[in-house]
Amino acid sequence: MPLRALTGLFITALILWTPFVSAQAAESLCTCFCATEEGTLKPSRDQVTEEKCTQLCQENPVAVCASTPRQFPDNNGLCFTADACQKQNGVFSTTQPRECPTGWHYCFPSPEKSKVKLNIQIGDMTTVGDLGTYIQKLYQWMLGAGALIAIVMVMIGGFQYALGAAASGQLAQAKDRIKNGLIGLVLLVSVVVIVQMINPQLLKLDLPRPSLLRPVDLTQKTxxxxxxxxxxxxxxxxxxxxxxxxxxxxxxxxxxxxxxxxxxxxxxxxxxxxxxxxxxxxxxxECQTISNDNPESSARPSRDLCGSLTFEKRSGLQLQTEHRCVFHEKGFDTPESAISNLDEDACYEIAIDCKEINECDDYEAISVFYRDDGNEQKEFSLWRADPVQLTGICSVNPCKWKINMECEPDGPYDCDRK
Structure with missing residues (x-):
């Protein structure tokens, strides 16, 4: 067949095929969810086109037309169940967001449970839980400091005026200092009065609260x-x-x-x-494999993730074994602890076996497992790895049912009989 004829046949086929492909793309199906006041609702059990989804939702906006189940509303990171919000130490919103499943709300950080220690104390405030409180306290402190400076300048000008009666130059400087101090004081008072007249809420700085994001591993139920x-x-x-x-x-x-x-x-x-x-x-x-520098694991260490890998075995109320997974945050351990040498955040494991605990001193030898910066597994006794954890375990005395004695920490490295 001549080359020209083949070229013509190819172009004809392309022209005929293009509308067919476009029609297929336009008819792609998805699972429709409408955003209503009661939360997301699915108007049809069957998959529909995006145009049909808009029609089914009628006056309500489309929450999502999910092409895959992983795009369903319950995978929205802003939506929490009450239990999931509690695990994040958050405040569960009272209003139902349209884009969240029914009964799922936003979760806001709790100012009381998310306080941060200030490096520089502002007045009597050493910790703060939200940005609005911090800015308000800083504003009040600066306003008071400005007024104090203005009053001090007026007092200095007054002393200068009283002591400089013999020198005309000193009197002029004293008058200027008093005048400038009074002007500064009037300006500060004027700022407060003007703001109060415009909107008193401006001084309260009730800023909008950002919602928490739900971690992927923090699911509502398995x-x-x-x-x-x-x-x-x-x-x-x-x-x-x-x-x-x-x-x-x-x-x-x-x-x-x-x-x-x-x-x-x-x-x-x-x-x-x-x-x-x-x-x-x-x-x-496994707990000790989770670290930021472990290429074999896609899991990133966090307090919630490490805590979710803690498990125990009991016989009735008696603890037999416990594998406690603890989060190590870089730079937040005592210098004497072995895990303080880790350069990255990581999870490490504390293995408590009550068969090996015969007296209080045995808590000091509990095994701790973690991966070092070279991804090599290390094992240390608890008193060397993390004295802070030793103090807590010694006080709780989880194997008390077996040793039948009270224990108490004696310094950071010893667990003795009480």
Missing amino acids: CATFKQEGYGLKILEGDGKSCGSFAEVVEAPPGVPLPDGLTCYFMECARGGCVISPEQKGQCV
Whole structure:
């Protein structure tokens, strides 16, 4: 076939194919969620086009037209359940956001539980929990300091005027100092009066509170928990058992309301705990493998993540073993501790085995495991690794049922019988 004929055939096919491809793209389907005053609602159980989604929502805006289940409203990082907000030490909002599932609200940082120590004390304030309080206190302190300086300048001018009667130059300087001090004092008072006349709320500085972001690993419930409580699941990804398997909650027990678009993860691991990465992939990890400089783990250390990997075994009320996962924050340990040599944030593990505890001194030899900066596993006794933790464990005395004695710390490195 001649080259010109082949070229013409190719162009004709391209022209005919282009509208077909465009029509396919335009008809891409998604799961529709409407933003209502009661939260997100799914108007149709079937997938629809974006245009159809807008029509179904009618007067309500579209919350999301999710092309994948991971775009469902319960994956919105601004939306919290009450339990998830409590775990973050936050304040659960009382209003229902339109873009969140029903019963899920914003979570704001609690000023009382998120106080920061000030490097420079402002008046009698040494800690502060929100920016508005800090700016208000700084404003009040600067206003008082300005008034004090103005009054002091007037007093200095008065002394200068009284002592400089014999020198005309001194009298002129004294008058200028008194005048400038009074002008400064009047200006300060005028600022307060003007602001009070315009809007008294300007002095209260009630700034809008930013909402917390929900960590990916801080899920409301696992799929296994939903199954135990009688919910029906539809497996979307994975085998429906292992860490990272993803499912949609499609059925609730009788009489229990079910928010539209609720999803969950399976979190089961043979060893360690299940962590959901920012890419929303599951990974089984062990406590001491989590650090910022470990290339083999996608999990990033945090207080919540490390704490979620703590587990214990009990016989009734008696503790048998406990594997406590503790968060190490760079620069926040005593210089004498072994883990203070870590250059990055990391999780480390404290292994308590009551079979090995026969007296109070044995708490000092509890094993601590962590990875050093070369990603090599290290093992130290508790008194060397972290004296602060030793003091707390000694005071709690978790194996008291076995040793039948009271324990108390004697300094940072010793645990003695009380």
